[in-house]
Amino acid sequence: MSTLHVISHSPFGDNRLSSCLRLLGQADGLLLCGDAVYALQPGSEPLRSLQASQLDGRLFALDEDLQARAIAISDLGQAIDYPAFVELSLHYDKVNSWL
Amino acid sequence: MKFAIAVFSPAHAPSSRRALRFAQAALAGGHEIVRLFFYQDGVHSASGNVVAPQDELDLPAEWRAFVSAEQLDAVVCIAAALRRGVLNAEEAQRYQRPAVNLPAPWELSGLGQLHEAAQVADRLMCFGGD
Numbered sequence: 058m059s060t061l062h063v064i065s066h067s068p069f070g071d072n073r074l075s076s077c078l079r080l081l082g083q084a085d086g087l088l089l090c091g092d093a094v095y096a097l098q099p100g101s102e103p104l105r106s107l108q109a110s111q112l113d114g115r116l117f118a119l120d121e122d123l124q125a126r127a128i129a130i131s132d133l134g135q136a137i138d139y140p141a142f143v144e145l146s147l148h149y150d151k152v153n154s155w156l
Numbered sequence: 157m158k159f160a161i162a163v164f165s166p167a168h169a170p171s172s173r174r175a176l177r178f179a180q181a182a183l184a185g186g187h188e189i190v191r192l193f194f195y196q197d198g199v200h201s202a203s204g205n206v207v208a209p210q211d212e213l214d215l216p217a218e219w220r221a222f223v224s225a226e227q228l229d230a231v232v233c234i235a236a237a238l239r240r241g242v243l244n245a246e247e248a249q250r251y252q253r254p255a256v257n258l259p260a261p262w263e264l265s266g267l268g269q270l271h272e273a274a275q276v277a278d279r280l281m282c283f284g285g286d
Contacts, residue, residue: 065171065285091170092286119174139181146279147157156164156284 059084061149065091068103073155078110086149087112088142090119097128107133117145158188160273163198164284167206167215172198175283176218183226191273192223192230194262198284199237202230205257223261231273234264 062085068074074096081087089096096103097118107116116134123129123136130136137145146152159182165171179189194202201216208214223230237258238247244258258264274280 065174067286090174122170139177140185142178143181143185143187146159146281152279152281154282154284156282 063154064093067092068096086115157278160277162193166197167201193270202262204259
């Protein structure tokens with residue numbers, strides 16, 4: 058059973074991202090939105106964690122949140138809009154928001 | 157597919173806006189929303205008394221228009237609402253409070269409505285955080 062994990066808190070304020078990466082299954086996906094896109098900040102520790110987690114094809118970020126913070130996702134993952142967010146939530150068996 | 161959408165954050169939080177945009181995109185994509193459930197600080201999005209700054213999005217007004225236009229089942233958790241002073245006419249009278257700030261199309265009900273929606277829907281989407 059695959060799960061899409063959704064994180065919206067900054068990785069510099071708590072350990073949701075590191076906890077999530079520790080729990081992430083082989084088939085699970087990760088969507089960064091809101092302040093969580095700061096995890097993609099170049100040269101940062103959270104970015105190194107993401108790069109080390111082998112998330113090929115399983116890492117996504119909400120495009121408008123990337124744009125609002127002038128952050129790029131490069132080839133590490135995929136920027137998605139709201140229609141793609143809806144489809145992504147259906148692609149996985151369930152969705153877990155890290156409230 | 158059927159979605160249940162739960163909002164945990166207050167109207168001024170970015171995640172509340174994301175919940176609305178997601179809900180709009182879900183309907184636009186031909187999907188169904190079986191229920192919207194406003195829980196914890198999310199109940200503030202149902203308040204008719206929120207005044208947004210002129211240059212900002214009036215999220216409670218957007219939710220109201222969206223729910224009315226799409227005739228959605230929009231439930232506000234009664235326990236969370238009462239403790240935050242979000243009252244409909246019935247509750248304001250029951251507890252003898254001076255104001256009513258939960259107009260239509262919202263409905264006050266219990267947490268069981270969230271549980272039921274989660275059972276009926278294909279996906280439960282929770283929105284909270286920043």
